[in-house]
Amino acid sequence: MVQDKHMDTPTQRAWSWHKQGLDGSLEGSTSAEIFTKAGWARSVGGANPYLTLFSRAGIRRDVADADVAAVRIHELPTARGCTYVLGADDFAWALTLGRAAADASVKILDKLGVDRREIDELAAKTLALLQDAASNGTGALDPKQLRDSLGDAVRSLGEEGKKKGASTTLPTVLGMLQAGGRIRRVPLNGRLDQQRYAYTFWGLEPAPETTEQARATLMERYLGWTGGATLKQTQWFTAFTVAQTKAALAAAQAVEVDGLWLLPADTDERENYTAPREEKIQLLAGTDALFLLRRNAASHFAQDDQDRQLLTQKLALQADLPDHPIVDRGLIIGLWQYDPGNKRIAHWLFNEPTTAVMHRIKEVEAFIRDDLGDFRSFSLDSPSSRQKRIDAINAA
Template sequence: MGQDMDMDRATQRAWSWHKQGLDGSLAGQTADQVLGKAGWARSVGGANPYLTLFSRAGIRREQADADVAALRIHELPTARGCTYVLGADDFAWALALGQGAAEAQAKVLDKLDVPRAEVAALEDAVLTVLGSGVEHGPDQPQALDPKQLKDKLGDAVRSLGEAGKKKGASTTLPAALGLLQADGRIRRVPVNGRLDQQRYAYTAWGLEASPLTPEQTRARLMERHLGWTGGATLRQTQWFTSFTVAQTKAALAGAGALEVGGLWMLPVDADARENFTVPKEEQIQLLAGTDSLFLLRRNAADHFADGDGDRQLLSAKLALQADLPDHPIVDRGRIIGLWQYDPGEERIAHWLFDAPTPAVTHRIAEVEAFIREDLGDFRSFSLDSPSSRQKRIDALNQAAG
């Protein structure tokens, strides 16, 4: 029975891998197509969006940056108020999902006795400064960073003193910018055009609002989530969507989902899953720890084979950590090792659980070259740096012997 259970887990891992397009099925697709089929790429000022596109379709940074500049893909606040890089077809309805987080930020100002009329006036002033909702063209849009905006807005921005600092709102500007962005009236653009940093400016946008009702929007997100994952538990869907129990049940019904063996699935996937078999040949990828394969369900522990999750690095058992502290090396959904990029050595420091095969060695070299040539470094998040990850690089080198 134990062997059958392990086979089932291996099949489920490979099924999720297939649904994520990590088996080569998305080769030749554009960036917006990849993000539509495999899932939005989590962006926290790190390089995950770039590796997401490279691992699935071989898209290099130059092309990804061109797609950002042309608004074929863009980073927006959406599910749970978190920022993701997504395709143009999803902009309006996905942005609607993040309005609750923007409103929560504005409610902090209510507690600081800032009238809503004052916030609304500041929103109008921001739009005036940025060009009254009219962009100056896709090649040279009017864009100002927060300091430039604050300088131009003058007394329209109010300092909230120590009381505001304690609540994370030193001035009224961030809340106004959040509300404007959530409504699609402005958008945030990376200062140097790159997704793996967190220095932004703002430009007017005027995105047309989604015609979907809140119920239809939630159903669409559920349909996408189940399609991206190939199936998820009720708890996993709630973690990603932040829907209430009632909203979750309604969204599952709206998506026409079926419960199969404890997983909620789309009917088409339930049928396809019955005939799915694990590919015999290796399919090696180096992914970010925040890749959609793991983050959409926050189930990295499920991707370790029996025994591998009990391994330890820096005194922590791998499978007991909610999120991967290092980036994974993966074969058909199974995590077979961990890696970090060492920019000083211009190499990938890695620890493989088993002896390397030619396919593993080849893929490590390919990703190493991609990072060196396209990115220069591979940060997990905005504050990640070579010095901050040196301890983990040393631990991986030591574990690898």
């Protein structure tokens, strides 16, 4: 273990903030560069990818959507089998990390009595159908169009299948083809925050990296995004085994400092880092990479705010934030939700508001109103489902 001067908690928060590019250091970057330098954006049908880009580089929705349409950025299944929005340079190797989840779905079908030959035949027919659609200009096909065209090749798996999350054989085949880079899942209206999809032929070139090299690359990226993480945190994000984690850390030449694993290039910078004195306010999604990569939202609350709660939940005890945070140099100073009925941000500040805080709230409020129309946390989020939390924030 490398020893250095111990970094106090406020400086550690600001260091993570800096590594995430939330201090303005990523201004002028493209969408793809943001996801490469600050971390992939968790999507789950919510608006986090858009706010990720706006908070770091002021990128508006029309630019992000154009990047999606041009496949400069894309939502793909990767680490832990979860979907993230990432840049084109990462597509091929990142997909290799999501294949285990696709393989697990195939194993479920096997337990339901579906022979591998049947799966492969359906995959071949699906791929041919999407190739034809791409070549004749039909475009992407949604799941209903695929089922109708594939007919009896898609088998219903009955009640037992529904219990295991596989009502038919088609979703597993689509996941398998997507994990192999042979097809893409595209949003029907081109937006990242609306979870209705169609599928199109892709034919992505396979990654030249081995699985071991892809794991090492992810570890290197992850430690760069976080500015340092514990062994447990790296394993949560990557889902690597202990042996795989140790091998990836060694390949990335990571060093342990202050209980965290860091990239060698970050050790000196971290030791000499000084937190900025001036406020730098950001409104982030609860699933922003600043918190989600390490699931350490509790460490971003000041000591005096550790006992604060909203409704029945003590905020610092939540592994994942139930509301969106207002943050200053890595410190959570309040919470917010968007109220579409009143076209405003409902907010709760733990201390007296400053001019900088109120100015940023108005900026993000205008961005959501003008670009997004609403700010959903995930696919099933709706104004009615979050009204109780909006009311509680207003009351607080």
